[in-house]
Amino acid sequence: MQPDTLAMDAAGYLSIAGIRVADLARRYGTPLYVFDLETLDRRLAAYRVPGLPVPVDVYYAGKAFLCTAMAGFLADRGVGLDAVSGGELFTALAGGLDAARIVFHGNVKTPLEITQAVEAGVGAVVVDSLDELGPLAQEARRQGRTVPVLVRVTPGIEAHTHAFIRTGQYDSKFGFALTGGLAEAAVQAVLAEPALRLIGLHSHIGSQILDLEPFVANVEVLMGFSRHLARRYGWWPQVLDVGGGLGVRYQPEDDPPPTAAVLEAMARAAVTGTPAGREPPRLAVEPGRSIVAEAGVTIYRIGAMKTVPGGRRYWAVDGGMGDNIRPALYQARYQALVDGRRGPPEETVTLAGRYCESGDILIQEARLPAAAVGDLVVVLGTGAYNYAMASNYNRVPRPAVVTVRNGTSRVWVEREGYSDLLRLDRPWEPW
Numbered sequence: 001m002q003p004d005t006l007a008m009d010a011a012g013y014l015s016i017a018g019i020r021v022a023d024l025a026r027r028y029g030t031p032l033y034v035f036d037l038e039t040l041d042r043r044l045a046a047y048r049v050p051g052l053p054v055p056v057d058v059y060y061a062g063k064a065f066l067c068t069a070m071a072g073f074l075a076d077r078g079v080g081l082d083a084v085s086g087g088e089l090f091t092a093l094a095g096g097l098d099a100a101r102i103v104f105h106g107n108v109k110t111p112l113e114i115t116q117a118v119e120a121g122v123g124a125v126v127v128d129s130l131d132e133l134g135p136l137a138q139e140a141r142r143q144g145r146t147v148p149v150l151v152r153v154t155p156g157i158e159a160h161t162h163a164f165i166r167t168g169q170y171d172s173k174f175g176f177a178l179t180g181g182l183a184e185a186a187v188q189a190v191l192a193e194p195a196l197r198l199i200g201l202h203s204h205i206g207s208q209i210l211d212l213e214p215f216v217a218n219v220e221v222l223m224g225f226s227r228h229l230a231r232r233y234g235w236w237p238q239v240l241d242v243g244g245g246l247g248v249r250y251q252p253e254d255d256p257p258p259t260a261a262v263l264e265a266m267a268r269a270a271v272t273g274t275p276a277g278r279e280p281p282r283l284a285v286e287p288g289r290s291i292v293a294e295a296g297v298t299i300y301r302i303g304a305m306k307t308v309p310g311g312r313r314y315w316a317v318d319g320g321m322g323d324n325i326r327p328a329l330y331q332a333r334y335q336a337l338v339d340g341r342r343g344p345p346e347e348t349v350t351l352a353g354r355y356c357e358s359g360d361i362l363i364q365e366a367r368l369p370a371a372a373v374g375d376l377v378v379v380l381g382t383g384a385y386n387y388a389m390a391s392n393y394n395r396v397p398r399p400a401v402v403t404v405r406n407g408t409s410r411v412w413v414e415r416e417g418y419s420d421l422l423r424l425d426r427p428w429e430p431w
């Protein structure tokens with residue numbers, strides 16, 4: 001739920017990696033995204049499990065949180081990247097990631113993005129529609145390359161946090177359904193194209209998944225489809241990319257399975273599903289949230305408080321949906337702490353943002369110790385899909401991203417200023 005190094009002292013003052021939250025707020029301003037590098041390292045390390053029956057390659061999902069320094073951090077740790085746009089690819093390369101360790105996604109890939117991906121020499125392009133096959137093959141031929149490809153299938157598994165169903169038919173904008181022969185047709189089309197080399201299959205079953213079984217079921221489905229393809233076309237995958245989706249602890253009751261257990265179970269399923277005479281495919285995973293969510297927090301300052309007679313008690317902070325759209329977008333729930341206020345929860349408050357939407361509520365109901373205007377509130381678990389989804393709504397500049405480790409801090413992304421808001425604007429010209 002929180003960075004591993006987050007601590008509260010006897011007086012209730014919070015620190016991360018040995019740095020007081022109040023000092024971070026003073027130095028860098030609020031709202032402020034803070035990432036604890038130690039936690040990032042530990043979450044990444046959890047994906048390195050020795051002795052698995054098949055190798056598992058990690059491609060961190062850049063959509064969860066990416067900036068140049070994050071790409072550099074991943075490169076430094078030898079981790080690959082799942083990039084889903086030309087912008088993510090550009091950022092990854094700028095940060096020093098090796099293109100061969102990048103898997104390039106997107107249910108719509110623009111001509112420019114296809115050129116970018118082929119030119120960069122990404123490790124694989126994940127094909128999501130028949131419509132991109134022609135342009136991709138054409139670009140590969142134009143550049144005299146053979147592009148490694150994964151075909152993205154929708155396996156008929158709908159994973160929700162604590163349950164999953166095999167729908168048999170999966171209605172999704174992503175990938176090719178296994179039903180109706182759509183995925184098979186895509187495989188045939190790729191196999192028929194000499195400029196493309198089909199190295200494997202891909203499927204991602206959802207996000208914030210708190211159970212192990214759907215991950216295993218996903219591998220089983222992919223293995224079943226692979227056996228069918230082997231019988232029919234003599235083709236066998238080198239790799240099965242099983243996407244991301246492992247959940248984190250946003251709330252005390254969230255209890256995700258250990259990363260190692262998920263990897264072990266999936267690797268076993270890959271071995272079990274391999275017929276005699278074939279090599280089990282290696283696995284690729286694309287974790288986003290489970291790497292970054294708990295490493296990140298957002299520090300806000302309380303700007304206003306009010307109690308509505310017969311209604312709720314509001315604490316309004318200096319950020320909100322511009323830096324964290326998830327509660328408004330899909331009722332995501334968070335926990336918060338108040339800096340310098342130790343003691344049992346005394347108030348039930350609605351933590352509201354500053355943006356001009358009634359739906360700009362960060363936490364609907366938080367039980368917190370009594371606080372005052374000017375106090376700092378730390379919202380936990382904001383490392384994933386917060387900065388990545390941030391906007392300039394209301395012309396509010398986006399916060400800085402700061403990383404901390406062993407008592408020191410570094411800026412990874414500068415705070416935007418008003419001049420950044422005007423950077424792309426053109427002045428009015430009468431017409």
Ligand SMILES: Cc1ncc(COP(=O)(O)O)c(C=O)c1O
Binds near residue numbers: 063082105207208286
């Ligand atoms: C194809 C794909 N891979 C990986 C991820 C990362 O998922 P998560 O952040 O839940 O691990 C996503 C998230 O939407 C995805 O669509």
